[in-house]
Amino acid sequence: MQVQNPTTESVTPNQCPLCAQQVPGANRMVGEVLSCDGCSAELEVVGLNPLRLEEAPEVEEDWGE
């Protein structure tokens, strides 16, 4: 199976797109969800090397258990 490596419009690498807090980039995975230490926003890793982050997407219609 192919492993996806999405490319999207993004913000300054290694920073929270909402508050510019630096986010540690080691051992991250594309698709990983993390919480910003600066503003507690839920972020999603959308690119690696450099680390690129976006605000995690809104809940979609068919998500969840």
Next chain:
Amino acid sequence: MRKVDLVYTRVRTEEKLLLEALRRRDCAVNMVADSGQVLSVDRQRVSDADTVLMRSMSFTRARYLATFLELKGARVLNSARTISLCGDKALTCAALAAKGVPMPWAFVAFDEDACLDAIETKGYPVVTKPVLGSWGRMVARLDSRSAAEGVLAMRFGTGGAQDHVALVQEYVDKPGYDLRVYVIGRAVGGLRRRSEHWVTNTARGAVPERYEVPVVHAKLAEAAAEAVGGDMVAVDLLETRGGDLYVNEINHCVEFARSIEATGVPLPDLIADYVVTGAGGGRG
């Protein structure tokens, strides 16, 4: 070394814990984003993994991916059949009824007036929920004809054909909580979800607490899992104030981040053990 494809929508706490648990068992884990998959409709294999652990948050993607990966010879946990049944609450009810598993009475209806007439015959209150909904969204308790008219007008007046199915269930007067039993091949533990609100999803603020699963609850949960062919599922139980016990819903992509501390059930390890041992091989 066992090879596992872990299919995900987002790498949440659950997926991180599962990844770690699998790696502790010397598994080679390939993280596979569901959004990037393109699968030809044929029997050509796409992976040499022993098992695909389906952790897609999207019911739609999980159902199709599992279907086509199975076509290509993969062992998918949970299976496409289980995902299809659990992801659609009306089909879950049908599968439970087929096996005689106790649940709240329920009916499906496809027309606003017919549905309203049936509710009036049964009497209020009742619960209606979208067949494909999740996390307690758009679940409504109908206490009166006027409430039913409003909700049903929206149910049948908006959305597409898939939305124009009303699943109506008996309202069960719970004693302030519902119960969740995890079945990983067998019942392995559970939690009680306490809330002042009649909706008791932890995603909606219910507080998880420890719950020692009695044998009778474990057997009921295992029967429910068997009815949908589930290898690793979370079975939601409703207990009435009179002591009756019903299966309410079955979840095929078990979420546990909000409750793992409260339950003390090592779900990531139990799931990883199940994957590694190759247990099950599909119940249904």
